[in-house]
Amino acid sequence: MKLHTISLIHGIILMIFGIWSHLWPESPSPTALIPVIFGAFILVLNKGxxxxxxxxxxxxxxxxxxxxxxxxxxxxxxLERGDTPALVRVLIMMTASLISLIFFVKRFINDRIRDDKKPEF
Structure with missing residues (x-):
């Protein structure tokens, strides 16, 4: 899978689960919108x-x-509250973030290796 596709999926997951975390609990917290904001930034930067x-x-x-x-x-x-739905949402967002980060680091390392093998004149 290509990096921009993984980044796109990651941004969408952050937005969907962030909105879900904000809308459905008994006492919604505005901090649940932080992943939504990060997801929006990731989607905006996806073309780059x-x-x-x-x-x-x-x-x-x-x-x-x-x-x-x-x-x-x-x-x-x-974990402290024993809130299973919240735990699942956070784990899904963390898994998507970790997978995306692994692909970004892999690309960064590959770029470094390619740059080091360029001949100098």
Whole structure:
């Protein structure tokens, strides 16, 4: 699967599950919209990822890492509350973020290897 497709799916997952987390609990929290905002940024920047813009790809990689790290707090909260639906939502978002991050890092490493093998004149 191509990186821009994975990034697109990742952004959509963040938006859908972030909206779901905000709308359906008894006491909705505005912090549940943070993944929605990150997902929207990832979707907006997806064309740059598709066109192989290194700066935009690196920015999306950083956003992906930040959302993955930021989802640790909702994960611990869902575990403490014993809220199974919230736990499933957070784990799905974290899994999508981790898969996306792995593909971004792989592409970053491949770019570095290719750049190192270029002959110098």
């Amino acid at each position: 990822v598709k066109n192989y813009r290194k700066g935009i790809s690196n920015a999306v990689m950083v956003l992906t890492f930040l959302i993955l790290a930021g989802l640790i707090f909702p994960l611990t909260g869902a």
